[in-house]
Amino acid sequence: MSSATGNIGNFTTVDRAPDASWFIDFMDIANALPEYRAMKDDLNATLGDIAGRTVLEVGCGTGDDAREVVALVGAEGRVVATDLSETMLAEARRRSEGSDLPLEFRVADLSGLDFPDNSFDGARAKLVLMHCEDIETGLNELVRVLRAGGRLSVFDYDFDTTIVDHPDEAATREVMRCFSDAHRNKWSGRQLYRRMLDRGLQDVTVSPHTVVMPFEFFRTLAAGRLKTAQENGELALTGEQLSQWWQPLLAAQEQGRFFASFTGFVVGATKP
Numbered sequence: 001m002s003s004a005t006g007n008i009g010n011f012t013t014v015d016r017a018p019d020a021s022w023f024i025d026f027m028d029i030a031n032a033l034p035e036y037r038a039m040k041d042d043l044n045a046t047l048g049d050i051a052g053r054t055v056l057e058v059g060c061g062t063g064d065d066a067r068e069v070v071a072l073v074g075a076e077g078r079v080v081a082t083d084l085s086e087t088m089l090a091e092a093r094r095r096s097e098g099s100d101l102p103l104e105f106r107v108a109d110l111s112g113l114d115f116p117d118n119s120f121d122g123a124r125a126k127l128v129l130m131h132c133e134d135i136e137t138g139l140n141e142l143v144r145v146l147r148a149g150g151r152l153s154v155f156d157y158d159f160d161t162t163i164v165d166h167p168d169e170a171a172t173r174e175v176m177r178c179f180s181d182a183h184r185n186k187w188s189g190r191q192l193y194r195r196m197l198d199r200g201l202q203d204v205t206v207s208p209h210t211v212v213m214p215f216e217f218f219r220t221l222a223a224g225r226l227k228t229a230q231e232n233g234e235l236a237l238t239g240e241q242l243s244q245w246w247q248p249l250l251a252a253q254e255q256g257r258f259f260a261s262f263t264g265f266v267v268g269a270t271k272p
């Protein structure tokens with residue numbers, strides 16, 4: 001993975017990044033984390049029985065999840081997978097080349113979906129709403145395009161659940177606050193339940209998923225954000241103190257003792 005660790009906050013502007021392939025590599029690493037298997041299975045199960053149904057996957061990225069959903073809808077069903085980024089969709093199309101799947105990729109901004117009301121039997125959004133500039137509109141759009149009885153299935157992290165084992169409690173609290181604050185919708189995970197209820201959705205289900213972060217993954221996620229926050233005066237640590245803060249973590253990694261995790265929530269709901 002490149003050192004472009006400052007990129008990570010910009011999942012809404014992938015196509016304008018100097019190295020857009022960095023986002024593809026990052027998602028491949030994230031999606032390969034062992035806990036993601038259970039989370040993806042939970043997201044899919046939360047959609048209910050979708051055999052023969054039409055399902056929308058928003059913010060599909062490289063399309064790997066969409067291909068899994070295709071397997072669930074079967075030959076009689078259909079999956080429409082959308083993303084804001086042409087780069088992501090080009091990769092998604094490349095990975096689907098040569099297959100004859102009922103899967104269509106389309107450029108679409110979640111905040112203004114080009115689909116009629118009540119078009120889909122199910123809709124799925126993994127790690128997307130937490131990046132959206134307007135999360136309320138994004139959710140409204142997902143609900144709008146869902147048919148009555150259709151099931152919505154969403155996963156987002158709650159970044160205030162991020163923990164790391166570090167000897168300096170006070171500095172770590174400050175660093176973790178700053179890390180969380182650097183995310184656009186840092187509390188999306190905890191807010192999804194209420195947001196579904198606010199929209200009159202029914203049968204709302206919530207299941208937490210904690211992901212253990214390997215050191216390199218944690219560093220990729222946090223280092224750029226923390227550096228930028230420190231330079232902008234948003235972190236109550238000097239540059240020297242911040243680089244000192246990383247030292248015990250590097251040592252822990254060398255000794256096989258590094259531990260960090262964060263928690264997100266699969267939230268499902270039915271449109272009445």
Ligand SMILES: C[S@@+](CC[C@H](N)C(=O)[O-])C[C@H]1O[C@@H](n2cnc3c(N)ncnc32)[C@H](O)[C@@H]1O
Binds near residue numbers: 031084088108111131
């Ligand atoms: C963290 S990635 C997740 C990709 C995929 N869902 C996965 O889990 O592998 C976020 C994706 O959402 C897309 N995205 C961000 N904002 C969006 C928006 N407003 N509408 C549609 N897609 C968006 C990004 O281009 C990116 O592909």
